[in-house]
Amino acid sequence: MIAVDQFIDDLKTLGIQYLxxxxxxxxxxxxxxxxxxxxSPKAGTPVTPQYTDSREAIGQWRLTAPLxxxxxxxxxxxxxxxxxxxxxxxIEDDCTDAEIDAIFxxxxxxxxxxxxxxxxxxxxxxxxxxFAEKYKIKPAFHTHDAxxxxxxxxxxxxxxxxxxxxxxxxxxxxxGHYTAGNEDALAFVRDHHDRISHLHVKDRKKDHGPxxxxxxxxxxxxxxxxxxRDNKWPIRCIIERDNRxxxxxPLELTKKYMDYxxxxxxx
Numbered sequence: 001m002i003a004v005d006q007f008i009d010d011l012k013t014l015g016i017q018y019l020x021x022x023x024x025x026x027x028x029x030x031x032x033x034x035x036x037x038x039x040s041p042k043a044g045t046p047v048t049p050q051y052t053d054s055r056e057a058i059g060q061w062r063l064t065a066p067l068x069x070x071x072x073x074x075x076x077x078x079x080x081x082x083x084x085x086x087x088x089x090x091i092e093d094d095c096t097d098a099e100i101d102a103i104f105x106x107x108x109x110x111x112x113x114x115x116x117x118x119x120x121x122x123x124x125x126x127x128x129x130x131f132a133e134k135y136k137i138k139p140a141f142h143t144h145d146a147x148x149x150x151x152x153x154x155x156x157x158x159x160x161x162x163x164x165x166x167x168x169x170x171x172x173x174x175x176g177h178y179t180a181g182n183e184d185a186l187a188f189v190r191d192h193h194d195r196i197s198h199l200h201v202k203d204r205k206k207d208h209g210p211x212x213x214x215x216x217x218x219x220x221x222x223x224x225x226x227x228x229r230d231n232k233w234p235i236r237c238i239i240e241r242d243n244r245x246x247x248x249x250p251l252e253l254t255k256k257y258m259d260y261x262x263x264x265x266x267x
Contacts, residue, residue: 004023004073004076005076008076008077008080008082010250010251011080011082012080012081012082013251014251014254014255014258015258016082016254016258017081017082017083018082018083018085018236018238019077019082019083019084019085019086020084020085020086020087020088020116020198020238021084021086021087021088022087022088022089023070023073023074023084023087023110024070024087024088024089024106024107024110024112024115025087025088025089025106026069026070026073027061027065027069028058028061028062028065029054029057029058029061030054031051031054031055031058031092032050032051032053032054033047033048033050033051033054055092055094059095059096059099062099062102062103062106063098063099063102067105067106067109070106070109070110071109071110073110074109074110074111078111084110084111084112085112085113085114085198085236086112086113086114086115086116086140086172086197086198087107087110087112087115087116088115088116088118089103089107089115089116089117089118089120090117090118090119090120091103091117091120091124091128091139092119092120092124093121093123093124095124095127097127100127100128100131101131101134103131104131104132104134104135104137105135107135107137108135108137112137113136113137113138114137114138114139114140114170114172114197114198115137115138115139115140116140116142116172116200117139117140117141117142117153117172118142119142119144120139120141120142120153121151121152121153122150122151122152122153122158122161122162123151125139125141125162125165125166125169126165129165129166129168129169132166132168132169133166133168136168137168138168138169138170138197139168139169139170140170140171140172140197140198141153141159141162141169141170141171141172142172142174142200143159143171143172143173143174143177143178143181144174144177144181145177145178145180145181145204145208146181147181147182147183154177154178154181154183155181155183156183156184156188159171159188159192160192163192163195169195170195170196170197171188171192171195171196171197172196172197172198172199172200173185173188173189173196173199173200174199174200174202174240175189175199175200175201175202175219175220175221175224176200176201176202176203176204176211176217176219176240177200177202177204179204179206179217179218179219179220180204180205180206180207180208180209180218181208182206182207185219185220185224186220186223186224186227189224189227189228189233189235190227193228193231193233193235194233196233196235197235197236198235198236198237198238199224199235199236199237199238200238200240201221201224201225201237201238201239201240201257201261202214202219202239202240202241202242202243203215203216203217203218203219203221203243204217204218204219205217205218206218210243210245211242211243211244212243212245213243213245213246214257214260215260216245221264222264225237225261225264225265226264226265229265237261239254239257239258239261241253241254241257
């Protein structure tokens with residue numbers, strides 16, 4: 001992860017005022033042998049010693065790592081005038097209640113009001129609900145494209161099931177992934193705008209296709225942005241760059257897509 005001070009300088013150069021970041025987990029050991037979403041071993045595959053050892057290390061870090069370094073990071077963003085409004089964390093299927101409490105305690109320490117659930121799946125959501133209520137921090141369930149798996153946060157049915165579990169639950173709609181899973185991002189935004197904390201904006205092809213340069217895929221980026229503008233819905237739109245089909249530095253490409261959104265919203 002890029003050094004905090006350099007990252008803040010880059011954000012100020014770009015004029016970015018709102019940020020979602022995984023700095024809440026800086027220092028956490030890396031999970032090995034899990035799914036691409038860093039959750040649990042794939043169904044039907046054995047639990048490896050690599051997974052067991054790394055998963056235990058993560059649990060111990062969550063329970064014992066001091067909070068002050070993360071408070072200090074949050075203070076730097078605040079001093080720079082950047083609203084660190086959302087953290088990022090996967091709550092694994094085998095997470096203990098003590099770990100879940102520690103996750104929320106760390107998020108509370110950095111002062112966020114919501115967090116992207118990253119690879120968290122539907123099945124553990126009922127166990128998350130009481131901690132969301134206790135800390136008044138809203139999990140924003142992040143969508144992927146595995147819309148044929150009811151345990152993945154991917155289909156409209158899975159999202160509506162989550163929203164029915166707790167008033168604290170929100171949706172972090174990744175409109176690129178959602179489109180790649182052959183779901184209708186614009187319709188979901190229109191129907192559930194009051195339960196969407198923020199979007200991840202990217203362009204992907206349907207039928208689980210790749211992420212591509214904005215404007216060349218199937219994601220209704222422009223239509224979604226205009227619907228939010230015209231209805232004045234308080235939904236933050238976060239640029240997420242994971243396509244590999246264009247050249248440029250991270251700053252150059254982020255600026256490119258900030259300008260893209262500006263042209264759409266001002267048109």
